[in-house]
Amino acid sequence: MRGPHETSTGEILLSVENVSLSFGGLRAINDVSFDIRKGEIRAIIGPNGAGKTSMLNVINGFYHPQQGTITFRGHKRSKMRPYEAAQSGIARTFQNVALFKGMTSLDNIMTGRTNKMRCGFFWQLFRHGPALKEEVEHRRRVEEIIDFLQIQAIRKTPVGRLPYGLQKRVELARALAMEPDLLLLDEPMAGMNLEEKEDMSRFIIDVNNHYGTTIALIEHDMGVVMDLSDRVVVLEYGRKIADGTPDEVKSDQKVIDAYLGVPH
Amino acid sequence: MGTEQTAAASSLQNREEGVVAINAIAQADTFPKLLIHNAQTIAGRPAVRHKDLGIWQAWNWAQVLDEMRAFSIGLGELGLKRGDKFAVIGGNKPRLYWAMCAGQALGAIPVPIYADSVAEEMAYVLEHAEVTIAVVADQEQVDKILSIEDRLSVLSLIIYDEPRGLRDYDHSQLKSFRDVQEIGRHALADPKCLARWEQAISEGTGGDLAVILYTSGTTGRPKGVMLSHDNVMISARNGNLFDHLDQNEEIIAYLPIAWVGDHIFSYAQSFVAGFCVSCPETGETVVEDRREIGATYAFAPPRVYESLLTLTMVRMEDAGAFKRRMFHWFIDFARAWGEKILNKEPVPLAARLVYRLGDILVYGPLKNRYGFSRTRVAYTAGEAIGPEIFRYFRAIGVNLKQLYGQTEASVYITAQPDGEIYADTVGRPSPEVEIKISESGEVLFRSPGVFRGYYKDPEKTAEAMTPDGFVRTGDAGLFDPKTGHLKIIDRAKDVGRLNDGTLFAPKYLENKLKFYPNIKEAVAVGDHRDFVCVMLNIDLTAVGSWAERHNVVYGSYQELANHPLVYDMLEKHVDEVNRSLVAEGLMAGAQIKRFLVLHKELDADDGELTRTMKVRRSFIAERYAPLIRALYDGAQSSEISTEVTFEDGRKGTIAARVQIRDMKVQGTQAVDLGRAA
Numbered sequence: 052m053r054g055p056h057e058t059s060t061g062e063i064l065l066s067v068e069n070v071s072l073s074f075g076g077l078r079a080i081n082d083v084s085f086d087i088r089k090g091e092i093r094a095i096i097g098p099n100g101a102g103k104t105s106m107l108n109v110i111n112g113f114y115h116p117q118q119g120t121i122t123f124r125g126h127k128r129s130k131m132r133p134y135e136a137a138q139s140g141i142a143r144t145f146q147n148v149a150l151f152k153g154m155t156s157l158d159n160i161m162t163g164r165t166n167k168m169r170c171g172f173f174w175q176l177f178r179h180g181p182a183l184k185e186e187v188e189h190r191r192r193v194e195e196i197i198d199f200l201q202i203q204a205i206r207k208t209p210v211g212r213l214p215y216g217l218q219k220r221v222e223l224a225r226a227l228a229m230e231p232d233l234l235l236l237d238e239p240m241a242g243m244n245l246e247e248k249e250d251m252s253r254f255i256i257d258v259n260n261h262y263g264t265t266i267a268l269i270e271h272d273m274g275v276v277m278d279l280s281d282r283v284v285v286l287e288y289g290r291k292i293a294d295g296t297p298d299e300v301k302s303d304q305k306v307i308d309a310y311l312g313v314p315h
Numbered sequence: 316m317g318t319e320q321t322a323a324a325s326s327l328q329n330r331e332e333g334v335v336a337i338n339a340i341a342q343a344d345t346f347p348k349l350l351i352h353n354a355q356t357i358a359g360r361p362a363v364r365h366k367d368l369g370i371w372q373a374w375n376w377a378q379v380l381d382e383m384r385a386f387s388i389g390l391g392e393l394g395l396k397r398g399d400k401f402a403v404i405g406g407n408k409p410r411l412y413w414a415m416c417a418g419q420a421l422g423a424i425p426v427p428i429y430a431d432s433v434a435e436e437m438a439y440v441l442e443h444a445e446v447t448i449a450v451v452a453d454q455e456q457v458d459k460i461l462s463i464e465d466r467l468s469v470l471s472l473i474i475y476d477e478p479r480g481l482r483d484y485d486h487s488q489l490k491s492f493r494d495v496q497e498i499g500r501h502a503l504a505d506p507k508c509l510a511r512w513e514q515a516i517s518e519g520t521g522g523d524l525a526v527i528l529y530t531s532g533t534t535g536r537p538k539g540v541m542l543s544h545d546n547v548m549i550s551a552r553n554g555n556l557f558d559h560l561d562q563n564e565e566i567i568a569y570l571p572i573a574w575v576g577d578h579i580f581s582y583a584q585s586f587v588a589g590f591c592v593s594c595p596e597t598g599e600t601v602v603e604d605r606r607e608i609g610a611t612y613a614f615a616p617p618r619v620y621e622s623l624l625t626l627t628m629v630r631m632e633d634a635g636a637f638k639r640r641m642f643h644w645f646i647d648f649a650r651a652w653g654e655k656i657l658n659k660e661p662v663p664l665a666a667r668l669v670y671r672l673g674d675i676l677v678y679g680p681l682k683n684r685y686g687f688s689r690t691r692v693a694y695t696a697g698e699a700i701g702p703e704i705f706r707y708f709r710a711i712g713v714n715l716k717q718l719y720g721q722t723e724a725s726v727y728i729t730a731q732p733d734g735e736i737y738a739d740t741v742g743r744p745s746p747e748v749e750i751k752i753s754e755s756g757e758v759l760f761r762s763p764g765v766f767r768g769y770y771k772d773p774e775k776t777a778e779a780m781t782p783d784g785f786v787r788t789g790d791a792g793l794f795d796p797k798t799g800h801l802k803i804i805d806r807a808k809d810v811g812r813l814n815d816g817t818l819f820a821p822k823y824l825e826n827k828l829k830f831y832p833n834i835k836e837a838v839a840v841g842d843h844r845d846f847v848c849v850m851l852n853i854d855l856t857a858v859g860s861w862a863e864r865h866n867v868v869y870g871s872y873q874e875l876a877n878h879p880l881v882y883d884m885l886e887k888h889v890d891e892v893n894r895s896l897v898a899e900g901l902m903a904g905a906q907i908k909r910f911l912v913l914h915k916e917l918d919a920d921d922g923e924l925t926r927t928m929k930v931r932r933s934f935i936a937e938r939y940a941p942l943i944r945a946l947y948d949g950a951q952s953s954e955i956s957t958e959v960t961f962e963d964g965r966k967g968t969i970a971a972r973v974q975i976r977d978m979k980v981q982g983t984q985a986v987d988l989g990r991a992a
Contacts, residue, residue: 194368199479204599206369245961257480 061088070119097286112136142231152211163228216247236268344521347420354380366596387417389499397422405452427573453477521545531925539770550725550764551583553746562589605686617700645673653710701830702738725764740800811842817904914971
């Protein structure tokens with residue numbers, strides 16, 4: 052019943068091959084392979100403890116798998132450090148918002164531009180000449196993102212004072228400021244109410260549509276996943292149990308069992 | 316009220332410069348002509364600003380003409396012609412204002428529609444007005460129109476300003492604002508095109524229809540009020556003269572473009588006086604944006620002032636003890652002297668000096684926060700404002716004034732002249748406006764702003780107008796004998812009587828209740844009943860902050876609204892209102908006997924309020940019939956289940972058990988004696 056990928060035919064941006072990851076005796080990921088095609092929204096779902104976030108951390112270079120390889124834009128590697136991932140165009144948001152609480156939304160988003168800064172520390176210290184010119188350019192890009200995510204009203208508000216839904220949006224903005232090729236979203240809608248979820252879904256689709264960013268997301272809300280994603284990979288106890296379009300995955304008996312439980 | 320009172324029209328102030336200004340633009344009798352005039356005489360002055368990407372972008376009058384012309388010719392190329400109607404839907408964006416003028420240049424008539432209308436309401440207006448082209452702000456509006464497309468028989472094209480999210484849509488009936496301008500600029504390559512366009516403008520006259528504004532209406536379907544260029548322009552000009560507004564004013568456009576207020580203030584008055592209109596970045600940044608612009612002229616419904624004051628009071632509760640005491644001391648001082656200073660009455664030197672100190676420490680920073688530092692004139696209109704709120708703003712030095720107007724009058728019916736401000740009146744007749752009070756107490760007016768009729772509804776038009784050209788406002792009012800100012804009591808049809816014959820004016824009671832920051836809305840019932848009951852809505856900001864300070868735990872609006880301590884607090888407010896009714900005498904018999912707190916906020920999406928946030932009485936009476944029944948049958952609580960519409964148009968149900976409180980009626984003895992005698 053597992054569906055072949057005949058529905059999407061785009062070029063492969065990232066592929067994960069036979070990756071296994073263990074912490075001591077615990078196997079978090081067990082021989083998982085899948086790929087992410089350019090321009091698609093790819094969801095990774097599974098029950099609690101299935102290894103979703105670990106998978107994201109592997110892609111992002113935060114964890115190093117004991118086995119298997121990751122190929123990003125045709126570049127194969129088994130180990131990648133987070134900053135290398137960032138430099139090569141992978142951005143992410145976190146399950147628990149990881150922003151600088153005391154800084155304003157604007158400053159937080161500006162930090163997303165750090166990798167793009169060309170001027171040295173000295174120039175930036177005096178905010179003069181080329182550094183000023185560069186900052187104006189970065190600010191313009193950041194303002195476009197602020198406009199895009201409709202957070203103008205909280206531009207100068209310290210992030211710690213914002214409600215959770217908006218913090219999530221600022222985090223997305225910061226990830227977008229990196230102008231990533233691949234955006235990893237770890238439960239972008241966790242803890243949100245219906246309206247916030249709808250807004251966030253709209254923004255994710257818009258980002259995909261407008262900037263052409265490839266998105267890999269982890270999400271618990273099945274309705275959201277099925278509406279948003281082009282293809283879904285399902286993990287359970289570190290193994291891949293299904294992979295395909297939302298419709299295929301929805302009708303897969305193994306998935307139904309994993310989510311609803313099997314009568315014994 | 317046996318005799319007819321008539322107030323003579325106050326004549327135009329014959330100030331030299333005013334007359335000169337009028338002569339100069341006498342030829343420009345339509346808005347497109349006026350724009351061309353402005354682009355010639357004050358070409359380099361800013362006309363419109365819009366905050367975009369965090370920076371104020373400005374266009375001068377010459378640039379606005381250029382943008383408008385390109386769009387107008389583009390519209391013409393796409394088939395818009397004289398007499399056609401086109402819709403304008405969205406927030407306060409420069410391009411939407413230009414679109415209105417661009418259509419007017421071709422002799423077509425703009426129909427602005429409230430941006431927050433649900434698709435259902437929009438379908439009615441679009442179809443009733445026979446709209447052929449809709450100019451909209453963004454994807455949200457495009458989606459709404461597409462969802463009702465099959466019901467719109469004549470709509471053939473949607474033009475959008477903001478392209479986000481629309482890239483993958485079928486573009487056969489969809490064009491961007493820029494595309495249309497491109498078509499226009501392309502057509503302009505032909506020299507005859509410009510001549511034809513200018514010819515079309517010169518064919519327009521002041522008597523032509525300028526705009527159709529659909530009034531939200533507290534009853535029934537919205538009605539399309541037809542206003543001519545003369546109506547709108549003369550009203551705007553008189554308004555400018557009344558408050559000495561010139562091209563140096565700064566205003567911020569943030570009210571719904573479909574409201575006559577915004578059409579006059581952000582469109583007509585700007586064109587006539589030549590001042591610059593600033594469009595805020597988003598609806599949420601208005602206060603901050605107004606502060607940056609330093610608006611000199613402001614206009615808002617009471618709700619806006621109420622929320623500013625509520626927010627201040629809530630914030631002050633959280634401030635440190637020193638700041639709080641300083642705030643209260645100086646505000647009390649301002650209440651005593653501030654208005655006198657503003658009215659230029661004689662005030663002792665010592666008071667002036669203390670007030671000056673207060674201005675540095677408290678009033679100035681407050682005004683700065685509100686964005687009123689440079690405001691010379693601020694108006695409140697649309698509804699009655701609480702005297703406390705009104706006096707607060709005047710006390711800290713904001714020249715807040717009241718105005719009474721209607722869509723059918725192109726806004727102005729009465730306004731308060733500087734120095735003659737009373738919290739409970741709406742002022743003298745505006746320039747060139749005649750007012751009389753009918754036998755039944757209804758206010759009638761006649762002015763150059765009187766509308767041309769309701770679109771496709773001669774019956775309603777005939778109902779609204781008397782044979783001698785006066786318009787019925789539907790409001791009950793009287794001239795205050797002491798001041799000669801008009802006083803509005805209530806909607807004429809809402810004024811009723813209790814079974815014992817006591818006068819019952821629901822809005823009068825409701826306004827008294829709404830002056831408490833904790834009460835957001837109130838609906839009074841009592842016509843043809845034995846006594847008066849009210850249903851209340853709490854203000855979540857104010858009561859929420861109170862709950863936080865008193866360790867009242869709540870999970871939802873519903874839970875907070877039903878909390879016994881909240882009931883206790885509201886009982887005190889209702890009691891105070893009853894006392895004040897006794898003190899005033901007029902409605903002592905209409906005291907509130909029982910009240911309840913509704914389990915949900917009244918909402919325009921559910922049809923309980925109009926889009927301008929007025930209570931729709933009959934609808935509420937029907938919807939909450941079980942609660943009203945319980946109010947009168949002596950029950951202590953009642954079950955209620957209501958359908959609600961979420962922002963995305965989906966529907967759900969809220970069920971609750973609502974408590975009812977009995978009130979002790981004040982001074983009944985006196986009333987009983989009065990009745991016996």
